[in-house]
Amino acid sequence: MLNVSIIGASGYTGAQLVDLVARHPDMTLARTFVSANSADAAKPLSAIHGNLAHLSQVRLEPISDEALAELAANMDLVFLATPHEASHDWMATLTSGRAKILDLSGAFRLKDTAVFSQFYGFEHTSTDALGNAVYGLAEWYPQAIAQSRIIAVPGCYPTASLSALKPLFNAQLLDSAVRPVINAVSGVTGAGRKASLANSFCEVSLQAYGVLGHRHTPEIEAYLGTPVIFTPHLGNFKRGILATVTVKTVAGCTAEQLNQAYHQAYADHPIVRLRESFPRLDDVVNTPFVDLHWKLDEKSGYAVITAAIDNVMKGAASQAIQCANLVSGLPVTKGLLAE
Ligand SMILES: NC(=O)C1=CN([C@@H]2O[C@H](COP(=O)(O)OP(=O)(O)OC[C@H]3O[C@@H](n4cnc5c(N)ncnc54)[C@H](OP(=O)(O)O)[C@@H]3O)[C@@H](O)[C@H]2O)C=CC1
Ligand SMILES: CC(=O)N[C@@H](CCC(=O)OP(=O)(O)O)C(=O)O
Numbered sequence: 020m021l022n023v024s025i026i027g028a029s030g031y032t033g034a035q036l037v038d039l040v041a042r043h044p045d046m047t048l049a050r051t052f053v054s055a056n057s058a059d060a061a062k063p064l065s066a067i068h069g070n071l072a073h074l075s076q077v078r079l080e081p082i083s084d085e086a087l088a089e090l091a092a093n094m095d096l097v098f099l100a101t102p103h104e105a106s107h108d109w110m111a112t113l114t115s116g117r118a119k120i121l122d123l124s125g126a127f128r129l130k131d132t133a134v135f136s137q138f139y140g141f142e143h144t145s146t147d148a149l150g151n152a153v154y155g156l157a158e159w160y161p162q163a164i165a166q167s168r169i170i171a172v173p174g175c176y177p178t179a180s181l182s183a184l185k186p187l188f189n190a191q192l193l194d195s196a197v198r199p200v201i202n203a204v205s206g207v208t209g210a211g212r213k214a215s216l217a218n219s220f221c222e223v224s225l226q227a228y229g230v231l232g233h234r235h236t237p238e239i240e241a242y243l244g245t246p247v248i249f250t251p252h253l254g255n256f257k258r259g260i261l262a263t264v265t266v267k268t269v270a271g272c273t274a275e276q277l278n279q280a281y282h283q284a285y286a287d288h289p290i291v292r293l294r295e296s297f298p299r300l301d302d303v304v305n306t307p308f309v310d311l312h313w314k315l316d317e318k319s320g321y322a323v324i325t326a327a328i329d330n331v332m333k334g335a336a337s338q339a340i341q342c343a344n345l346v347s348g349l350p351v352t353k354g355l356l357a358e
Contacts, residue, residue, distance in 0.1 A: 021095040021347055024050040026109075029059050029079055031208045032123050033100035034068045035336035040098075041074055043340065043354035045347070049094065052082040054105070084112070091116030096343050099123060100335075104141050110148040110169065119168045119346045121339045127152035127171035128238055138234035154242055156181055157341035157351060158288045170342045175334025176203050176235045176251055177242065179262040182291060182309045183326040184243050186284035187266060192276060194320070195245065197267035204252040205260045206300075209330045223255045258331055259300035264324045274315045277322060281311065289352060290333070290341065298327040305329060307337035307355045 023040050027033040028051035040048045053059050060081035065072045080086065090097050091113050099106045099113075099122040107126040114120060125139060127149055135143040143149060153167035154160060156178065164170055173181070180201045187193050204225070210218045217223075227250050236249045268277070285291040291309045294302075298310035306329060313324040328334050337355055344353045 020047045021045055021343075022047055022049045022093065023096045023098070024048075024052070024090050024094050025098045025100060026052040026082055027100035027105075027123075028064060028077075029053050029057070029067050030100055030212050031331050032335040033098075034064065034071060035331045036098050036100055036339065037064060037074065037077060038071060039336055039340050039354060045349055045353060046096070046343075048077065050086075050090070051077055051079055052086065053079045055081050055083060057081060087112045088115070091118050094118040095347070096121060098339055098343075103139055107141065107143065107145050110145050114148060114151075114169060119170070119343075121155070121170045121172060121343055122152075123172045123335050123339055125171075125174060125234065125238070127169060128154060128173065129241055131237070131241070134234075134237045138237060155338060155342040156242060157338055157345065158182070158285065158291060159185060159242075161345055161351065164342050164345045165348070167346065170339075170346065172335065172339045172342060173242075174235050174238055175205065175209055175260055175328070175330035176201075176233075176249070176262065177238045178334050178338060179203060179260050179309065179326040179328045180235075180239045180247070180249065180264065181242055182328075183262060183264045183311060183324040184247075184266070186280040187268070187277065187322075187324075188243055188245060189284070190276070190280035192268050192272050192280055193245070194267040194269050198245070199243075199247045200265045201239070201247055201249045201262055202252070203250070203260055203262035204254040205330055206254060206256045206258045208258050209260070209334070210253070218253075223253060225252060225254050227252050256300070258329050259304045260328050260330045260334060261298075261300055262326045264326065266322050266324070268315065268320045268322055270320065272315065272320060273317060277313055277315050281313065285311075289356060297325045300327055303327045303329050303333070305332065307332050307341070309333055
């Protein structure tokens with residue numbers, strides 16, 4: 020059995036991880052943490068997340084330098100469901116032992132450190148760890164993930180966007196003169212559990228945000244290989260991301276070529292479901308799936324692709340489990356799909 024700990028266990032992605040780890044046939048949940056001065060330290064997790072009431076033994080501990088060193092030495096896997104800067108500050112200690120680290124934050128996703136000062140608001144100084152980190156888009160980098168000890172689990176919008184775009188870019192079906200345009204709507208859990216006026220029930224109304232400046236733009240561009248226009252929107256629902264992607268294809272591109280690109284890319288990847296119609300959020304909420312559908316207008320050469328995911332699952336926690344399976348030599352869908 021793999022010994023697992025989760026830091027940030029009281030948040031949306033952390034609690035989802037607790038649920039997934041508790042169900043995983045090869046994992047034992049050892050310890051769960053919140054920040055050093057958290058008001059929730061010493062509480063049972065079930066006092067915060069009633070859906071986990073059956074896990075009454077799971078208690079939240081305050082994190083400390085000693086605990087970080089112990090986790091590094093004794094755990095097989097440590098999940099960080101914490102703010103970017105906390106992950107950044109702890110990575111050197113956490114990687115000083117035998118543990119493999121699955122970081123759900125954005126702190127180790129990009130090699131270009133200028134992105135962190137520009138988009139994340141802090142200077143990246145964890146240079147060695149950044150050099151060793153691998154981007155955890157599970158369907159696309161399984162070998163690299165399997166060989167790494169630091170996995171930077173992708174952001175939720177990049178997971179949806181890259182799943183839709185990479186098959187076409189890699190098959191050289193995109194017109195390089197026209198940027199792909201991604202319009203994506205996320206549920207409010209995407210913003211995390213901490214209360215803020217902008218995310219409160221009476222304030223949320225479908226609206227674009229982060230226009231031409233969201234931190235996921237450089238992440239999508241880095242792992243796609245071409246610039247994009249990305250516009251996120253906040254929707255008045257709890258979970259899920261629906262990304263609608265518009266692309267210009269190369270001259271003469273046929274619908275059959277698009278079909279082939281998707282079917283070849285995802286032939287052996289059951290988490291990605293190639294649908295016969297445009298997916299709905301309800302089809303993927305609370306599941307680990309990415310649902311995709313596409314349509315090409317052969318006359319104009321424009322294609323529209325829709326990707327649907329659950330932001331807390333494939334956009335964070337279930338993708339982290341996929342990566343944990345890969346680094347542990349287990350089948351990638353273990354604990355996520357019925358065998
Ligand atoms: N929500 C989503 O859909 C997605 C989130 N992510 C990323 O995953 C990470 C977690 O997100 P999410 O679950 O939404 O966040 P939440 O705000 O819901 O939860 C954050 C968790 O971290 C704890 N925490 C906060 N500060 C610290 C600290 N300094 N040290 C230790 N623990 C701390 C919080 O507890 P407390 O404050 O009580 O200590 C809480 O348990 C973030 O980096 C986020 O960007 C990635 C993809 C999707
Ligand atoms: C709705 C909402 O607010 N979503 C978050 C993205 C969540 C995510 O994927 O976050 P990280 O890249 O921070 O890990 C946002 O736009 O900032």
